[in-house]
Structure formats: C-alpha cells, structure tokens
Amino acid sequence: xxxxxxxxxxxxxxxxxxxxxxxxxxxxxxxxxxxxxxxxxxxxxxxxxxxxxxxxxxxxxxxxxxxxxxxxxxxxxxxxxxxxxxxxxxxxxxxxxxxxxxxxxxxxxxxxxxxxxxxxxxxxxxxxxxxxxxxxxxxxxxxxxxxxxxxxxxxxxxxxxxxxxxxxxxxxxxxxxxxxxxxxxxxxxxxxxxxxxxxxxxxxxxxxxxxxxxxxxxxxxxxxxxxxxxxxxxxxxxxxxxxxxxxxxxxxxxxxxxxxxxxxxxxxxxxxxxxxxxxxxxxxxxxxxxxxxxxxxxxxxxxxxxxxxxxxxxxxxxxxxxxxxxxxxxxxxxxxxxxxxxxxxxxxxxxxxxxxxxxxxxxxxxxxxxxxxxxxxxxxxxxxxxxxxxxxxxxxxxxxxxxxxxxxxxxxxxxxxxxxxxxxxxxxxxxxxxxxxxxxxxxxxxxxxxxxxxxxxxxxxxxxxxxxxxxxxxxxxxxxxxxxxxxxxxxxxxxxxxxxxxxxxxxxxxxxxxxxxxxxxxxxxxxxxxxxxxxxxxxxxxxxxxxxxxxxxxxxxxxxxxxxxxxxxxxxxxxxxxxxxxxxxxxxxxxxxxxxxxxxxxxxxxxxxxxxxxxxxxxxxxxxxxxxxxxxxxxxxxxxxxxxxxxxxxxxxxxxxxxxxxxxxxxxxxxxxxxxxxxxxxxxxxxxxxxxxxxxxxxxxxxxxxxxxxxxxxxxxxxxxxxxxxxxxxxxxxxxx
Ligand SMILES: [Zn+2]
Numbered sequence: 001x002x003x004x005x006x007x008x009x010x011x012x013x014x015x016x017x018x019x020x021x022x023x024x025x026x027x028x029x030x031x032x033x034x035x036x037x038x039x040x041x042x043x044x045x046x047x048x049x050x051x052x053x054x055x056x057x058x059x060x061x062x063x064x065x066x067x068x069x070x071x072x073x074x075x076x077x078x079x080x081x082x083x084x085x086x087x088x089x090x091x092x093x094x095x096x097x098x099x100x101x102x103x104x105x106x107x108x109x110x111x112x113x114x115x116x117x118x119x120x121x122x123x124x125x126x127x128x129x130x131x132x133x134x135x136x137x138x139x140x141x142x143x144x145x146x147x148x149x150x151x152x153x154x155x156x157x158x159x160x161x162x163x164x165x166x167x168x169x170x171x172x173x174x175x176x177x178x179x180x181x182x183x184x185x186x187x188x189x190x191x192x193x194x195x196x197x198x199x200x201x202x203x204x205x206x207x208x209x210x211x212x213x214x215x216x217x218x219x220x221x222x223x224x225x226x227x228x229x230x231x232x233x234x235x236x237x238x239x240x241x242x243x244x245x246x247x248x249x250x251x252x253x254x255x256x257x258x259x260x261x262x263x264x265x266x267x268x269x270x271x272x273x274x275x276x277x278x279x280x281x282x283x284x285x286x287x288x289x290x291x292x293x294x295x296x297x298x299x300x301x302x303x304x305x306x307x308x309x310x311x312x313x314x315x316x317x318x319x320x321x322x323x324x325x326x327x328x329x330x331x332x333x334x335x336x337x338x339x340x341x342x343x344x345x346x347x348x349x350x351x352x353x354x355x356x357x358x359x360x361x362x363x364x365x366x367x368x369x370x371x372x373x374x375x376x377x378x379x380x381x382x383x384x385x386x387x388x389x390x391x392x393x394x395x396x397x398x399x400x401x402x403x404x405x406x407x408x409x410x411x412x413x414x415x416x417x418x419x420x421x422x423x424x425x426x427x428x429x430x431x432x433x434x435x436x437x438x439x440x441x442x443x444x445x446x447x448x449x450x451x452x453x454x455x456x457x458x459x460x461x462x463x464x465x466x467x468x469x470x471x472x473x474x475x476x477x478x479x480x481x482x483x484x485x486x487x488x489x490x491x492x493x494x495x496x497x498x499x500x501x502x503x504x505x506x507x508x509x510x511x512x513x514x515x516x517x518x519x520x521x522x523x524x525x526x527x528x529x530x531x532x533x534x535x536x537x538x539x540x541x542x543x544x545x546x547x548x549x550x551x552x553x554x555x556x557x558x559x560x561x562x563x564x565x566x567x568x569x570x571x572x573x574x575x576x577x578x579x580x581x582x583x584x585x586x587x588x589x590x591x592x593x594x595x596x597x598x599x600x601x602x603x604x605x606x607x608x609x610x611x612x613x614x615x616x617x618x619x620x621x622x623x624x625x626x627x628x629x630x631x632x633x634x635x636x637x638x639x640x641x642x643x644x645x646x647x648x649x650x651x652x653x654x655x656x657x658x659x660x661x662x663x664x665x666x667x668x669x670x671x672x673x674x675x676x677x678x679x680x681x682x683x684x685x686x687x688x689x690x691x692x693x694x695x696x697x698x699x700x701x702x703x704x705x706x707x708x709x710x711x712x713x714x715x716x717x718x719x720x721x722x723x724x725x726x727x728x729x730x731x732x733x734x735x736x737x
Pocket of ligand 1: 553554560561570626627
C-alpha cells in the first residue's frame with residue numbers, strides 16, 4: 001500500500017515540471033517573433049534579377065556535386081527556370097569541372113571546351129552548337145544578378161552542358177542537388193577522348209569476368225576485349241605483346257593469331273584476315289593504366305569459342321563451342337561378336353559426354369573410383385579386335401582422357417575427370433550416353449531427392465543405419481543421437497506424391513528414428529549431402545543395381561516336408577536359411593544385391609503370388625529354397641529350373657542360373673550332386689517373369705542330410721553360398737544399371 005502512494009506523488013511532480021517547461025518555451029518563441037519579424041521573411045526568398053525583371057525567387061536553391069564532392073558555388077546557388085536547373089558556368093564548369101571556358105561580353109557568347117567537345121552558346125538564345133552541330137536548348141543561358149550580394153553571373157543549363165561534355169548527370173530531388181559524375185576518359189590515338197559508348201561486360205561459360213578498370217569498349221561497332229585479362233587469363237591462350245614492333249601474338253592449340261596495334265589486319269595461321277576494327281593500346285586516364293585490346297568476336301571465334309553479344313545486358317558472352325574431342329568407328333570392320341560400333345567423347349552446353357553406339361542393345365555398368373577422378377564404363381561379353389586406345393583430352397570441360405581397353409570378355413572405357421564433376425547416364429535406342437556434368441546440376445537423376453532430412457554438423461553419417469520394411473511400405477533411418485527438437489526448427493521435407501507420412505521418434509538408446517511411409521513399394525537410398533541426408537525414393541530398378549527375390553518355400557498352414565523323428569519342418573528350415581541367415585549378407589551395408597523376401601515369418605503365401613511379387617519389385621532373379629523328401633536313402637542337392645520360362649537377364653536364363661547355383665552350393669556345402677533339372681510344372685518357376693531357380697538343398701528324409709539342414713553352421717554356409725551364387729550371376733551377366 002505505502003509503495004503505491006509514494007509512486008503517485010512522484011508522477012504528479014513530473015507533470016507540474018513538464019507544464020512549466022512548455023510555458024517557458026512558448027514565451028521564448030513569442031518574443032522571437034516580436035523582436036525579429038523581417039529576418040523571418042527574407043530567409044524564405046532570394047531577390048534576383050534576370051530577363052530585365054527583379055523577382056523574389058522562392059523555388060529550389062540547387063547545390064552541385066562532382067563525383068560525390070560538393071562544388072563551391074561562391075554563394076550563388078543553382079536556380080530552376082521552367083523546370084531546368086541553371087548554374088554559373090564559372091563556378092561549376094570552369095572551376096569545378098576544369099573545362100576551358102570563355103565568355104565574350106561584347107557578343108554575349110559562351111564557349112565551353114573539354115577533350116573533344118566544344119559547346120557554343122549565346123545569352124538569351126536557345127540555339128547552341130556542339131562541335132558545330134546545331135542544338136536547341138530548353139532554357140537559354142542568362143545573366144543573373146543576385147541583389148543582396150550585388151553580383152551578376154552567367155548562368156547556363158547545367159544538365160545540357162554536363163552531359164554534352166560526357167559527364168553523367170542525375171538530379172537528386174530530396175537533396176536538391178545536381179549530381180555530376182566524371183566521364184570515362186581514354187586514349188587510343190593521340191588525344192584523350194570522352195568515351196560515351198557502351199562499357200561492356202564479359203562472361204565465359206556463364207561466369208562473369210572481372211575486367212578491373214577497363215571494360216570492353218565498342219569502336220566502329222566492334223567490341224574490343226582486353227587481351228591479357230580475357231584472352232589470356234580467361235580463355236587460357238598464350239599472349240605476347242612487343243611494344244617495339246607493336247606486334248600482338250595470340251595462340252591456343254593449333255591456332256596462331258598475329259595482329260598489330262592500330263591495324264585491322266590479322267594473320268590467322270599465316271592467312272590474312274580483316275577485322276571489324278583495329279587492335280588498340282588503350283589508356284584509362286583515371287588510373288593511368290594501358291591495355292592491349294583486340295576485336296572480341298574475331299579473336300574469340302578464331303580461337304574456337306562461340307561469341308555472342310547480349311545487347312540487353314551489354315555483355316560479350318563467350319562459351320566453349322560444342323566440339324568432339326575424339327571419335328572411333330568400327331562399323332565397317334564389325335565382326336559377329338562385336339556389339340559396339342562407335343565411341344566418341346564430346347562437349348556441349350557445359351557438359352562432356354561419352355557416347356557409345358551399339359548395333360543392338362547392350363549391357364553396361366558405370367562406376368566411379370573413390371576419388372571421383374575416374375569413371376569406368378564396362379561393356380561385358382563382347383569381342384573387340386583392337387589395340388588399346390588412349391586419347392588425352394587437353395580441352396575437356398571436365399574430362400582429361402579416354403582409354404578403351406579389353407577387360408575380360410568385354411571392354412572397359414576409362415574416363416579421367418576432375419573430381420568436382422558428377423555424371424549420369426542416358427539411353428536412347430542402342431545409344432548409351434554417359435554425361436559428365438557439374439555437381440549439383442539441375443539434372444533430376446543426380447540431384448533430385450524425394451526426402452531431405454536436415455542434420456547438424458555433428459551428425460556422424462557413417463553411423464546412420466536403415467531398415468527396409470517394404471512389406472509395410474515403410475523404411476526407417478536411424479541417426480545416432482537425439483535430434484527430435486532439432487527437427488522442430490529444421491523440418492524434414494518430402495515429395496508428398498511419393499511419401500505419405502514421416503514420423504520421428506527417439507529410441508530407448510537415445511537415437512533418432514525417422515520412419516518414412518511411402519504411397520506404394522519403392523526403393524530408396526540415402527546420401528551424405530553435408531547439411532542434410534538426401535534420400536532418393538523411386539521404383540526399385542531406379543535405385544538398386546541388382547535385385548533378387550528370396551523365397552522361403554511353404555509357410556503357415558503348409559509345412560512342406562517334415563521329419564517328425566527330428567522335429568524338422570521344411571517351412572522353418574527354409575526361412576531360417578534364406579531369411580534369418582541370408583539377410584546378414586543381402587542387407588549388409590556393402591551388399592551389392594538388394595533382396596526382397598516373399599515372407600519373413602511363418603505365414604502362408606500363394607505360389608502364384610510369389611511369382612507375381614518378383615515382377616512387382618522389379619526383380620532380376622528369383623530364388624526359391626526347398627528341401628526334398630523321399631525314401632531314407634535318397635540324398636543330395638539339386639537345382640530346378642523351368643525351360644518354359646524364357647525370361648533372360650542380360651543373357652542369363654533360368655538354366656544357366658541353375659548351373660551357377662548348383663556349382664556354388666556343391667562346392668561350398670559338400671553335398672551329393674544331383675545336378676540341375678528341368679521342371680516345367682512348378683508355378684514359382686514357369687510363372688515367373690525373371691530367371692528363376694528352386695533349390696532342393698537336401699533330403700529332410702535322409703538322416704545325414706537332415707543333420708546338416710538343421711545345423712547352424714551349415715545353414716550359415718548355405719546362406720552365404722546363395723548370396724555368392726547370386727553375386728556370380730550379376731558379375732557374369734550385369735544388369736547394366
Ligand atoms: Zn518344398
């Protein structure tokens with residue numbers, strides 16, 4: 001209570017003091033008005049005389065600046081007549097801009113001269129002459145008398161004179177100031193001239209070139225470019241200038257251009273050519289630096305680049321021309337086994353490309369070295385009767401060399417490139433193009449992420465794990481550490497056409513789990529993009545190089561073969577081997593094969609559904625695991641295939657696949673070899689859309705076989721042998737993805 005009363009007292013005191021101050025100030029201003037009434041009126045106007053009349057000038061009293069510094073007007077400001085600012089020629093042009101000025105009082109003529117411009121004006125006449133050419137002024141020059149100062153000065157239109165002399169002129173309304181900026185004064189013959197033409201910019205391959213204090217200039221309608229800065233430093237040409245002979249030499253690759261200062265004649269590889277204007281030695285007066293400048297379009301084009309002038313941006317646009325670095329053609333000497341008819345390396349539109357043409361569709365794989373400096377294009381199973389070709393590429397945009405060599409039964413193209421370049425492939429008919437382009441180029445196939453998970457710098461990318469729950473149309477990415485609150489300010493973004501839901505949770509071990517639900521079954525892969533985890537989500541074949549479907553025979557109500565003495569159920573053994581044990585290999589971080597399982601638990605799946613599943617996940621191979629049953633003496637391993645399944649995966653059919661599997665399993669598992677067998681009536685084999693095998697691993701009814709089938713170590717070996725056999729198929733018959 002006491003506090004409140006005290007506060008009120010203080011506020012009242014402040015109020016009284018405030019009122020008293022206002023009263024004192026009011027009286028002071030009242031006194032001022034009474035004592036100095038004349039001073040107040042004369043401050044608003046300026047008594048001046050022109051055109052024979054004395055007027056009270058109340059309009060703008062203009063100031064003048066030159067290159068940002070104020071010009072002393074000697075107490076006589078610029079005045080506005082009919083919207084034109086007039087200034088004293090003496091203060092502004094003679095003293096300020098240092099032009100040579102003469103006033104002939106007898107004839108009333110004013111002559112202002114600077115560099116290559118002479119202006120003649122006459123008092124009270126709107127007719128002026130610029131280098132002898134007649135011009136009409138908005139407002140005539142006038143004699144202006146300032147009555148208070150008792151001075152008379154010759155006033156001229158400020159904008160007209162400044163701009164005619166080559167200065168730029170801007171009127172600043174708020175500052176009531178005529179802002180004059182010095183012109184670009186250069187010399188390339190005897191005299192200094194005011195350069196009033198275009199001051200151009202230069203770009204090379206979309207990047208602007210810093211021309212320092214000498215922009216490109218246009219003489220005789222031809223743009224001149226700095227030889228050292230543009231031709232030598234930017235295009236990388238050799239450039240020499242001999243000041244004694246005035247000879248300019250420019251060379252690059254097999255082009256030699258010779259010019260002479262002040263001559264429009266050039267020799268290109270010894271052949272005489274006439275240029276649009278002369279090569280020049282140009283000096284910038286402001287910096288007192290001189291530069292050799294050469295006709296831009298002529299020089300650039302002779303050196304093999306494209307040149308265009310962008311008149312809107314006043315820019316010389318120089319680009320690397322579309323070129324073919326090298327080309328090899330075998331179409332005339334093609335033998336039966338040859339598939340590749342030609343190979344070439346080209347440049348176009350800031351990209352290099354390797355173009356391989358085949359007489360028919362061919363398989364290929366493209367891979368990159370860890371350093372990203374070497375690209376390998378492998379074309380398997382073709383016979384190429386040629387010597388190794390190695391071509392070094394000196395003018396490649398990203399690439400440095402191309403080598404074509406034999407590799408096994410195929411050929412390998414080795415492309416050396418800069419590590420900053422990325423690549424993507426494009427196929428059209430029998431033509432494969434491997435395009436080498438800038439990293440993060442707008443090309444969808446390399447930079448389009450359907451999901452972006454922002455992460456702080458502290459995240460350890462190598463510790464990120466993932467789990468594919470394709471059967472639930474989900475996948476989970478687990479990041480070490482708790483980032484739940486980080487995502488509140490750095491939201492996870494995704495393509496809602498593909499992803500239906502993203503949920504973030506924290507595991508009991510305090511790691512962050514990002515669960516992504518997709519609209520249908522997709523493949524995915526995540527990449528370290530620095531500030532975020534970029535996840536590509538697309539159809540499986542767009543993501544994975546090699547895809548298999550692993551099928552644990554039987555399940556649920558269907559037990560398959562049973563050995564009741566050993567309590568061995570085929571459905572369980574199949575699942576233990578091809579899912580529980582095999583997933584370690586197929587799901588490993590460095591696995592080369594993506595696997596989808598028809599079942600991952602003890603459920604019943606229709607036979608036709610198993611075959612259809614392979615198609616829906618865009619599998620390359622289908623592998624079914626079973627165990628045999630018969631009398632107690634039958635034993636051993638056999639691999640079944642269906643010869644009526646005509647599907648191939650780059651030349652691999654079911655029979656060849658069965659051979660590969662049988663071979664691998666026999667070697668690794670030491671089983672009795674019962675061979676490969678054609679079984680055209682097994683649904684999972686003949687209804688399948690891809691090469692398929694059914695492994696009968698052993699006889700559950702045979703005591704020695706069943707002892708192996710239930711053994712943990714044997715199961716482990718069998719799982720690995722299945723992975724290795726699949727890998728052999730893909731190595732011998734690459735998918736080309
Ligand atoms: Zn079976």
